[in-house]
Amino acid sequence: MILVTGGAGFIGANFVLDWLALHDEPIVNLDVLTYAGNLQNLSSVWNDPRHVFVKGSIADYDLVEELLRSHRPRAILNFAAESHVDRSIHGPEEFIQTNIVGTFRLLEATRGFLAAQDEAFRKSFRFLHVSTDEVYGSLAPVEAAFSEDRKYEPNSPYSASKAASDHLVRAYHHTYGLPVLTTNCSNNYGPHHFPEKLIPLVILNALSGKQIPIYGDGMQVRDWLFVKDHCSAIQRVLESGKVGETYNVGGKNELTNLSVVNTLCEILDELRPLPHGASYKAQISFVRDRPGHDRRYAIDAAKIERELDWRPSETFDTGIRKTVEWYLANDAWVENVTSGSYRQWIDRQYR
Numbered sequence: 001m002i003l004v005t006g007g008a009g010f011i012g013a014n015f016v017l018d019w020l021a022l023h024d025e026p027i028v029n030l031d032v033l034t035y036a037g038n039l040q041n042l043s044s045v046w047n048d049p050r051h052v053f054v055k056g057s058i059a060d061y062d063l064v065e066e067l068l069r070s071h072r073p074r075a076i077l078n079f080a081a082e083s084h085v086d087r088s089i090h091g092p093e094e095f096i097q098t099n100i101v102g103t104f105r106l107l108e109a110t111r112g113f114l115a116a117q118d119e120a121f122r123k124s125f126r127f128l129h130v131s132t133d134e135v136y137g138s139l140a141p142v143e144a145a146f147s148e149d150r151k152y153e154p155n156s157p158y159s160a161s162k163a164a165s166d167h168l169v170r171a172y173h174h175t176y177g178l179p180v181l182t183t184n185c186s187n188n189y190g191p192h193h194f195p196e197k198l199i200p201l202v203i204l205n206a207l208s209g210k211q212i213p214i215y216g217d218g219m220q221v222r223d224w225l226f227v228k229d230h231c232s233a234i235q236r237v238l239e240s241g242k243v244g245e246t247y248n249v250g251g252k253n254e255l256t257n258l259s260v261v262n263t264l265c266e267i268l269d270e271l272r273p274l275p276h277g278a279s280y281k282a283q284i285s286f287v288r289d290r291p292g293h294d295r296r297y298a299i300d301a302a303k304i305e306r307e308l309d310w311r312p313s314e315t316f317d318t319g320i321r322k323t324v325e326w327y328l329a330n331d332a333w334v335e336n337v338t339s340g341s342y343r344q345w346i347d348r349q350y351r
């Protein structure tokens with residue numbers, strides 16, 4: 001079996017669902033269930049005997065050690081993290097605790113576990129660390145996209161904490177021979193995306209008649225990848241990636257925030273038209289910029305394409321339409337995640 005951490009969050013849950021749809025191999029899913037963890041994301045596999053959910057933290061060394069001893073997974077996939085840049089600006093502490101200290105404890109427990117295994121087990125074991133393109137910092141408008149040998153220049157507490165975790169993973173390979181793999185992926189979007197992030201926030205604010213907030217001038221560029229394509233890349237790296245290597249994952253979909261928002265409004269105008277031919281675009285509002293806002297991210301995915309024969313299956317046009325359709329079809333999910341503490345976050349961030 002494999003151990004997935006953070007498997008109740010956006011990407012982790014998509015990974016768990018896709019994995020169980022494709023494989024017989026069971027998953028132990030360790031998630032502490034922060035505001036971003038949602039068991040509803042896993043409702044379709046809740047009674048599946050191949051899915052064992054454990055509520056707990058990657059920073060709990062004793063718990064992780066016990067899980068490793070009792071389940072003996074052949075791989076760990078580390079999705080668990082604090083993931084929202086704006087929250088890291090308001091309060092970096094949890095990002096340090098989870099992304100750095102948590103990853104460190106997970107690595108330590110894995111090191112201890114592997115030391116007690118025979119060589120054949122150790123050789124085939126993998127620790128796959130799921131990371132982000134934000135560790136590379138911000139690109140100038142005409143600069144080449146991030147390749148794996150790009151220097152690290154993280155600019156937010158979030159990206160700095162992810163960069164630190166990547167360095168720890170690298171060091172555990174270099175020093176202790178831990179069989180690690182790291183993926184650095186661009187912006188994901190798709191089903192189960194928590195609506196603090198741009199795309200789901202725009203969809204839900206548009207539908208509920210609220211302002212659609214665009215930070216600064218809206219000309220920041222992100223390289224969007226449908227979440228299922230990120231999950232397929234992770235599977236490919238797990239199967240065939242070379243130990244100790246890093247793989248950049250991206251969709252070759254560089255778009256300004258403004259154009260993403262306009263596209264979302266146009267799809268909503270078509271699928272959920274407003275009365276009298278009005279457009280959701282009228283709700284767009286330019287608001288105060290994010291402090292230290294990175295201007296542009298773009299991934300050069302040539303290595304994973306060439307070495308592992310991975311390619312995304314969705315274009316932005318197909319993926320974004322599926323995403324809007326998913327939000328329109330899942331009122332109960334939306335209702336559930338937008339209650340309570342979510343409202344407090346929105347008041348604090350956009351007041």
Ligand code: NAD
Binds near residue numbers: 005035057078130132
């Ligand atoms: P998310 O915030 O939606 O989910 C994170 C999950 O981790 C939640 O279920 C949360 O409960 C869990 N978690 C948090 N702290 C934990 C802890 N100490 N122990 C166990 N579980 C814990 O995040 P996401 O968008 O799904 O991102 C998953 C991973 O992918 C992160 O490592 C993130 O840095 C990385 N990533 C995200 C994107 C993106 O666009 N969302 C892109 C590239 C990489």
Ligand code: DAU
Binds near residue numbers: 131134
């Ligand atoms: O690049 C990968 C990263 O993508 C991941 O590592 C992060 O976990 C993930 O959150 C995401 O980071 P971003 O900061 O790029 O995503 P976010 O959805 O928060 O913002 C996307 C862009 O939209 C960014 O330029 C900020 C802008 N934005 C965001 C929000 C929430 C707005 O203009 N208005 C908003 O209200």
